[in-house]
Amino acid sequence: MAAGSVWKGTLSFGLVSLPVRLVNAHQRHGPQFHQFVRDTNARVRYRKVNEETGEEVRTADIVKGAPIDDEDEYVVLESEELEEIAPGRSKAMEVERFVPAGAVEARYFDGAYYLVPDSKAAAKPYTLLCSVLERQERLALSTLVLRDRQHLVLIGPQSGVLTLSTLWWPDEIRDPAEIVPSFPDVSVADRDLDLAGQLVDAMAEPWRPEEYTDGYQERLEELIQAKASGRRMHHPSRPAPRENKVVELTDALRASLKDDRKGDRPAKGTKGKKTAGKSSEPRSKAGSKAGSKAGAGAGAKRTRSGRTKSSAADLESMTKRELMGEASKAGIPGRSTMTRDQLQDALAGSRRFAGAS
Incomplete structure (x- = not known):
């Protein structure tokens, strides 16, 4: 797998397929901090310890436990049991449908990646898919197994390349009615709407x-x-x-x-x-410069x-x-x-x- 790639496989739509690589679209800037004991050069390290004895635990002796009805009770899951139901490292990503651009709400978006053609032969179908999605203003919806987890993904053109966004599953989206407190019904006066519109116009600029x-x-x-x-x-x-x-x-x-x-x-x-x-442009419809x-x-x-x-x-x-x-x-x-x-x-x-x- 090429340097920087997080996934490598085949993207297909209909009977057209092309080899692609997935590369992170983001790179966090800034220094990486480490922890030290004050007035020394000694680094602070973290160990996995037994909370009852305080002794360090080997990785081989660690198992996963999932809480059941009562949070004080857990069921232990062995690595072999988890591997049996894991989705596997799939090397294929098939477009299931095309949806209108802008149809997916911002709250569904998670990670962002670039899809890169992985061979010279992939250049033509890659360019074809990028161009047709841009012309028809649509996005490709598919699923992808990444890091032992299945993701819903959205593929679309941006700056001449295909980008892939992992999405939250619908049942992972929190219902705003459960979070946002209820407030009384109010009406907004036309006068305030006009003033707010002027303020939005005054602050409006290209991205x-x-x-x-x-x-x-x-x-x-x-x-x-x-x-x-x-x-x-x-x-x-x-x-x-x-x-x-x-x-x-x-x-x-x-x-x-x-x-x-x-x-x-x-x-x-x-x-x-x-x-x-x-020279400056008018900053609002009110006419002020x-x-x-x-x-x-x-x-x-x-x-x-x-x-x-x-x-x-x-x-x-x-x-x-x-x-x-x-x-x-x-x-x-x-x-x-x-x-x-x-x-x-x-x-x-x-x-x-x-x-x-």
């Missing part, structure tokens, strides 16, 4: 995943590098959380619209690729490469989200916890804006 970064991960990496080089990190103080005052719904919607137009809405993650040099941006008028300077360099006035006119994007480009540490004013001050003093008037 650009590259604009989001893990702010905590950035700070963690900065901390590790600082400690490794004997430095101390000094992050700006976190802004005080907003008070959770009970506000009338209509007033809250109006205040949210006003806040968004000023650009002071809290950013979720590090976001923003809007650069100085492009976020302010004139640099590059289209006076105040913008050109570098030797022809790119626009922002002035202090340009920074003043930017929204918090745009400042966050510029701070990300400038590599300013601790930016994800900064207020709008702190972002503006940090950008004004950075090399990116050095020399701008």
Whole structure:
């Protein structure tokens, strides 16, 4: 099995079959932590021990037990008994049906993988399946035995390749009626619907995943590098959380619209690729604009490469989200916890804006 593959076999639809490999679509970023005894280099290890004697137990002496009616009673299951009913390591995955794209609710999705053709001969049927699913806006439904467990899977095209998502079985989905507490029936006024619609329009933007970064991960990496080089990190103080005052719904919607137009809405993650040099679009149907941006008028300077360099006035006119994007480009540490004013001050003093008037 090729490196990185978690499964290898044949995918078939009708009488068409092709060899494929399954590769993880995700890779968790960040350092892997280990545990040590304080003030020593001794690693902390975990052992399997007998809870009654405290003695370590060999793997060969461990069996599995499943609780029955009373949780204090268990039935012991031997490895041989489990192997007899296991689904086996199937090397075949057959499409059972095609369903409309978007028909499966988000709560059913679990893991994500890429399906990769495993031979040159598989390239044509692979491309055919990817193209026809994209044209007809459908997804392939199948089952797959992965890691000794049977999974319901959904296969579809994405970015020119086939992706496979494992799904939760229907009886594994929790009924929201059992979890969400009941609340009284309420009616929503048209006035509030209109205001909420304006707020949604004001905050509506295309999905650009590259604009989001893990702010905590950035700070963690900065901390590790600082400690490794004997430095101390000094992050700006976190802004005080907003008070959770009970506000009338209509007033809250109006205040949210006003806040968004000023650009002071809290950013979720590090976001923003809007650069100085492009004039802003209307931010809501109410007609408010976020302010004139640099590059289209006076105040913008050109570098030797022809790119626009922002002035202090340009920074003043930017929204918090745009400042966050510029701070990300400038590599300013601790930016994800900064207020709008702190972002503006940090950008004004950075090399990116050095020399701008």
